[in-house]
Amino acid sequence: MPLLVMKFGGTSVADLARIENAAKKVQKEVERGYDVIVIVSAMSGETNKLVGYVEGTSKLYDAREYDAVVASGENVTAGLMALRLQEMGIPARSWQGWQVPIQTTAQHGSARFVDIPRANIDAKFAEGFKVAVVAGFQGISPEGRITTLGRGGSDTTAVAFAAAFGAERCDIYTDVDGVYTTDPRVSSKARKLDKIAFEEMLELASLGAKVLQTRSVELAMRYKVRLRVLSSFEDTDETSGTLVCDEEEIMESKVVSGVAFSREEAKITLFTIEDRPGVASAIFGPLADAGVNVDMIVQNISEKDYDDAHPGAVTDMTFSCPINQVERAKKAMEDAKATGLIGYDELIVDTDVAKVSVVGIGMRSHAGVAAKMFNALAAEGINIKVISTSEIKISVLIDRKYMELAVQALHDAFELEKA
Known part of the structure; x- marks a missing residue:
């Protein structure tokens, strides 16, 4: 079956109602004939709360225990999303990083991907499961400890899965409906872009645009993963949002794409x-x-x-x-x-x-x-x-x-x- 990766950020899964809304978007893609890997962040505010617990317990904390605590936020969201999809009649199960297993370096708090073996998830798809809900932001070190990827790591997780599984596309659902020429809160004339090249998006992300995490764009550019940025709170179709793609897909670019x-x-x-x-x-x-x-x-x-x-x-x-x-x-x-x-x-x-x-x-x-x-x-x-x-x-x-x-x-x- 063709495969899609869909990523939902913290504001998109902030409560049970929003998790249900996100699940309906997954349902639409399943009905279109896709197998879907869903990457989820922790519910909005949850990571900050968990970090506060760690810092309130130990100022000079063990980074391995920090990761064990902070990674738990994504586990909750993944389980709730899988339950909601099951209630909707969609065969789904949740995956924590170590269950995939998402293999990373041992740099706790800022780990990097080493490998994402396909075998376990592919086996579940072969059994008839339609959706794998994966906890973003986390993995497992060579020593067998839970690791985290740093803030924004769920974006990077989504792109990495799209590359590893040869996904048709990676859809990033967030609280904005695409990439704009500049922040609409600063300029009322800001315009949503239909397409933007990887290199441009990488520059914008590194220069302060908050739509995508820089490492996720770097990974997408390296493996030619087509990214689409969409709003979780609007009805969307295949033309919605902004496509982040190879320069060759853009017929004619403006001299300047964004500020x-x-x-x-x-x-x-x-x-x-x-x-x-x-x-x-x-x-x-x-x-x-x-x-x-x-x-x-x-x-x-x-x-x-x-x-x-x-x-x-x-x-x-x-x-x-x-x-x-x-x-x-x-x-x-x-x-x-x-x-x-x-x-x-x-x-x-x-x-x-x-x-x-x-x-x-x-x-x-x-x-x-x-x-x-x-x-x-x-x-x-x-x-x-x-x-x-x-x-x-x-x-x-x-x-x-x-x-x-x-x-x-x-x-x-x-x-x-x-x-």
């Missing part, structure tokens, strides 16, 4: 660093060791020199990172200075910034995108602090108070409201 933004950014500058080979490594090595996710980087000649005979002998280095990693970054730099690895006069942190980005595969073949972006921001009096680019993305760091204005200006400048 992404992130409020949770910080800018850190190290002043008066010796300008010599290896200085960048001496800075970003310790940051990497400390687990700081550095994004944008700018190096420039410092206003100060060691002496008049050596102009340009010192430099300033600026980089951005998530705002919740600032203290970690400061400590890494202070430790590096204390051990003589680097020297600098001053470390300045600016936590009042935001990142705004334009993304589109059409940039590859069109000139002038940067000029149009910078002109649109200049027309609104918005100063750019840092710029970074890739083949299909341009990102800028600006004052946070101008973020929404910047998003609206760029959405208008590239006429994203037009199909």
Whole structure:
């Protein structure tokens, strides 16, 4: 039988009524002739509650026990979904990660997939079962312990199952009806996209769009898994939502497909660093060791020199990172200075910034995108602090108070409201 993977997030299974609603969507696909693997998240708010229990019990908790507790939320949802489907006359059973078994690495709290053997689930389909309801977000380590994949891990579970079972498609049901040109809460002109390329979706996800988890898009792109983002709360058909697919499936792309933004950014500058080979490594090595996710980087000649005979002998280095990693970054730099690895006069942190980005595969073949972006921001009096680019993305760091204005200006400048 043809096979579909359907994933339901926490808001889609938040209570018994919503679980019933999700089960009806599964029923429709079964009636169309599909075998279905359903991936479920914990009920909305349940994971946060379980994390709170762990942290309230032990500040320096054993990561293996953390996973054992936190993974239980998905087990409850999977069992309830299987029961509801059975009540509707659909042969279904639930699967916990270890029963599949979903084999992962032993990195508790952030495990990665190693293998998803098909044999056990295929055997149940052969017996006449129509639906396998699998607890997302979890697996089993080589040592036989329960593992979890990190926040958003159920999206990644769904894509991994679609790849392992050769599914026709992977449908991600959530609380929005697709991928938009930008957040509709920021711009009333935001338009839902019918299709978006994997690369564009990956950039948007990594730049702050919350629709899909970044790792799930990476996996889908690697294994060419066609993803569809749909609303759990609307009637849907085969044309609903947004299809995330290979670039070749999109006949003609706009130069820019979307505008992404992130409020949770910080800018850190190290002043008066010796300008010599290896200085960048001496800075970003310790940051990497400390687990700081550095994004944008700018190096420039410092206003100060060691002496008049050596102009340009010192430099300033600026980089951005998530705002919740600032203290970690400061400590890494202070430790590096204390051990003589680097020297600098001053470390300045600016936590009042935001990142705004334009993304589109059409940039590859069109000139002038940067000029149009910078002109649109200049027309609104918005100063750019840092710029970074890739083949299909341009990102800028600006004052946070101008973020929404910047998003609206760029959405208008590239006429994203037009199909």
